Amino acid sequence: MNREYLLYSRFQVLSQGEPAWADDPRQGRHYFDGLRFWKLRRGHPARLQVSWQTPQFGWAHAEDCRCSLCASVAVSAPVAVRHRPEDAVAHLSA
DSSP states (O other), X not given: OOOOEEEEEHHHHHHHTOOEEEEETTTEEEEEOSSOEEEEOTTSOOEEEOGGGSXXXXXXXXXXXXXXXXXXXXXXXXXXXXXXXXXXXXHHHO
């Protein structure tokens, strides 16, 4: 997979209300379903989590997302960075 994703801040994904995920090497994978934040750990059930306990930056939307954040090709916000998803999950396969 060579597709690059734009990464957003927690505030951006919360404001947009679209599903998103973030990978944190220390905390694992987090998921936002559009309403609530969840912590996902391999071999454990998903756990509801308050927003301030999730990563502040590094949130990505699905590849086919057409929200206003993802549809905007020319992103000038400094918190949006080009990112390949395989880099984010490399620590999970180790």
